[in-house]
Amino acid sequence: MTLTDPLIATLVVPLAVTVAVALALRLVGGAGTGARIADFGIPVGMIVAVAILPGLAPTPPVTMMEKIVWLAAAGGLVGLLVEMVTQTRFISVLLAFFWPFLAVVWTSGIDVTAIVSGETPAHKFPYRVFEVSAVAGLIVGRMHQLAEVELCAPVAMTVIAAGLGVLGLVTGPSYAWAIGLPLAAAGLGWVICNWPNRRLPFGAPGEIGGGAVAIALAAVMVYQAKLPVVLVLLVLSALAIEPLARRFVATNALTKSDAVRPIALAAILALPAALAVVLALYAPALIPNLYRP
Numbered sequence: 001m002t003l004t005d006p007l008i009a010t011l012v013v014p015l016a017v018t019v020a021v022a023l024a025l026r027l028v029g030g031a032g033t034g035a036r037i038a039d040f041g042i043p044v045g046m047i048v049a050v051a052i053l054p055g056l057a058p059t060p061p062v063t064m065m066e067k068i069v070w071l072a073a074a075g076g077l078v079g080l081l082v083e084m085v086t087q088t089r090f091i092s093v094l095l096a097f098f099w100p101f102l103a104v105v106w107t108s109g110i111d112v113t114a115i116v117s118g119e120t121p122a123h124k125f126p127y128r129v130f131e132v133s134a135v136a137g138l139i140v141g142r143m144h145q146l147a148e149v150e151l152c153a154p155v156a157m158t159v160i161a162a163g164l165g166v167l168g169l170v171t172g173p174s175y176a177w178a179i180g181l182p183l184a185a186a187g188l189g190w191v192i193c194n195w196p197n198r199r200l201p202f203g204a205p206g207e208i209g210g211g212a213v214a215i216a217l218a219a220v221m222v223y224q225a226k227l228p229v230v231l232v233l234l235v236l237s238a239l240a241i242e243p244l245a246r247r248f249v250a251t252n253a254l255t256k257s258d259a260v261r262p263i264a265l266a267a268i269l270a271l272p273a274a275l276a277v278v279l280a281l282y283a284p285a286l287i288p289n290l291y292r293p
Helices: 006-055 064-086 089-108 112-117 129-148 152-171 174-193 204-223 229-236 238-251 261-269 271-282
Strands: none
Touching: 006 064, 006 174, 006 204, 064 089, 064 174, 064 204, 089 129, 089 204, 129 152, 129 204, 129 238, 152 174, 152 204, 152 229, 152 238, 152 261, 152 271, 174 204, 204 229, 229 238, 229 271, 238 261, 238 271, 261 271
């Protein structure tokens, strides 16, 4: 088996790279800065995996997949800057909130500057860009709220990225699995770095370059690929059921130990995504067509 083997490139490589980068940053930067920026390993792990399979062109991004990869790289670097210069959580959540909007606008080829300057009338701004972006931004904000609660934010990010990736495998588009599955593996690598007890915070590099990118991928799948919004919302509902899942896991005798809790939480949060995949595969006629951008 080589690095270009689909299983190795998509799952093993991002996991290993994330762990290696996180540990290296923690050792070099120390308990302060190093710990805060260690989750830069998440976007790095995902980007390395995509560079191996399916591969990245050595030119400015053109395809949907390449644009999302560049958005992840930019998010990770901006997150590094936030943690090293300001350490202000408000700035990180504000940037993360707008990341889905940037993804939708960039992948759609929308010239925002022409609208701001008045060259293009505002009423000609593409349909429902703001609606999709605002909903996605609010979901990113919810993930930000969970950043300080044990491993809830990275576990939710991992589940959402995996759910979107599997949806991409069974329904398309191809960029969904090419981004979603490596991002999920990178998130799993981060969870492993903090298992069974959290040692490192889920900081701005991981929040913007990882969590916000996962939600941005969902927004792009709805807006660009016209994937049924019900399926995408089922995957994203992991964040909606998280409080109930966390309470159940914490009080259940079989799952309340530190080692088992993240695994049990991930299993519960993955249930809506599993339902979405089952519907897409076996009962597409049951999927309501409630919303189309």
